Amino acid sequence: MAITTDHTLVEKRRSFWDAGPLIFSIFYFFPLAFSWTQEGSVNLVAQLLIYLGFVWLYWQSIAKTGIALITLLSLMTLLCIVGSLATTGTSSLFGFVAFFCGFSLQGKYKVYGFFGLLISILFTSHFIIPAHTIYFLMPAICVSLGLFIFGWVTHRERVHRQLQRQSEQEIKRLGAVAERERIARDLHDLLGHSLSSIALKAELASKFAAAQAYEQAQSEALQVAELAREALSEVRQAVTGYHQLALDAQLHIMASRLKDKGIAVSLNLNAVEIDKEKEASLCFFAKEVCTNIIRHSDADKVSVQLQQTQQGISVEIKDNGSVKSIKEGNGLMGIRARLKECGGQLVYHTEQGGYFKAVIEVDL
Template sequence: MSLNILRLNGNNNKKSESEKLVSITTEFTLVEKRRSFWNAGPLIFSTFYFFPLIFNWAQLSAVIIALQVIVYLSFVLLYWQSITKTGNALVMNLVLMAGLCVAGSWVTTGTSSLFGFIAFFCGFNFLPRYKIIAMLIIIALVLLTAKFIATQQAVYFLMPALCVACGLFIFGWMSHRERVHKELQRQSEEEIKRLGAVAERERIARDLHDLLGHSLSSIALKAELASKFAAANALEQAQSEAQQVADLAREALSEVRQAVTGYHQLALDAQLHILASRLKDKGIAVTLELQAVTLDKVSEACLCFFAKEVCTNIIRHSDADKVCFTLRQDKNNVFVEIKDNGSIKFIKEGNGLMGIRTRLKECGGQLFYNTEQGGYFKAVLGEAG
């Protein structure tokens, strides 16, 4: 990752002052690693180096030809090393490549095709404030080489060298910006995945509470009741309560399996009937005022969890002996209301109610409640929410 990317992301790496002063390149390498032969693909354009050799073959001595080949092979070796280097190691290689191009111009003007590779590295690897400086140095080297070394063919040397170098410098700069964009996009995708995993864990925790909170509370209460009946030798009643404990446990297990496997849970009206039955088992009179409503599965699950949480709170904290369930739809709004005649003066929102409020908000709904005339809880989904 480049140093400027680290700044964009606010990631403050601890580096020594001397390290900051000497590092003039980004932390990107031209290639990630030497994975295949195709990393050498751009070198195909370096074959223009041999054009002067081909056209002047008959006029060149064996020594000059050998020197030209040595210069080219040395340049290729340095290039191959540079594509996986950053920092001072890369800068040193580029200095050697530039020196090789200048020195090689004594034996061939084909070196004009090699300056562009150095310019590309400068555009791609150097930090923004050093890119232009590096390019100006390359242009100066080309001009000096044309004036003092390749004097007889200065025009043929100068024009290709400058055009190719400037073009590849810009291309390298654009390639670096594209790499930065891809890196930021990759980091963004990783962050989205991480946040998605966190949200999924929170959703699972909330679902487990919503699914099991009411069921386990009912099981605990009925088990305690069965124990009391058994202590009083009311075996028939104790057996009945024990059977209800078993039934509740099976229902809870079924709900957990449905949640894990992604099966749809009970319809809202069916869930309200089950909750009413459990309240009746506690000696609470229940009134059901249920209308047919149209809901998607997510909204239906949310309202089911709302009803379960309210019933759990009634069983745990209320002294009510009457409860009324109301399910109705008004145009695009669906209302679930649960009223009781308990005498609770204050309600403290725990994980259950806070979870339901969050779930309703995610579905575009709201939670309302008060204790002025008993307990009153209302969930609204739709435009009114």
């Protein structure tokens, strides 16, 4: 029989408050209130023992599932049937079994369990206490039906809440995975080119030293140190709180780096509205292009323009270098892929110097 294992009345362990519903078992003593003087001491003790036994079975059933739960529910039903010989108050106790059927059983077994309980009630009313059928049957059926439906609804609500929590946790997990992938990609974009250049320069320095060309070896070693410092600076910028600089701030930083290399920079930056992911893509585009200009171009003038139009937000970087052609390496390919993921594109040519443009569509 398929029975839930994750949605019992309590999720981990029983507590005092799990016994709260037993407050309604007070109806068990209603018949006794009207026949107190007519009851013998043996019958009174029997009623008390029946009630205490039922409470114990209820308490054991709270945190049980599977065959253990079925066994306890069967014992509770049997106790109600036998207890009807001592008092008709057991009509209220059948409802607790009905609640467990609606709450703890799965699918069609809920209905099977409830119908089994109804048969037990009918059997009790007709064969155990036929003289009190009217006073026993209707209350037992009405209470059991109401608590069965209540248990079923409670079960569905709890399953819904758990699925919602799982969905939220899955969203957080996927977000964390995406964030790790983004960080890995950012570090690759930041360090991939720099580390490749450092490795190449170090190999050249080693070869020059082996050939006793010490001046060339020293020059290459100095370039290695410069590349390492630049890479360290970029990593520090990225790691500081790992909050991406605003696009205009990033463009000002790159302009400052160009000026430090003796390149005149013209900035035309307009205010734009863009989300963080797209802004990060444009920031890395600007870093890659400006770094390539510093390392590979003989340009002495660069213009940078940031604007927002109906086509989207664009960053244009032009230089007056004498570049014949551009070979798209890992850096530009990475930027192109990043822009494509954000619904953008990369355009460049060398007709009148270097020209690079990144455009990302945004909702106006």
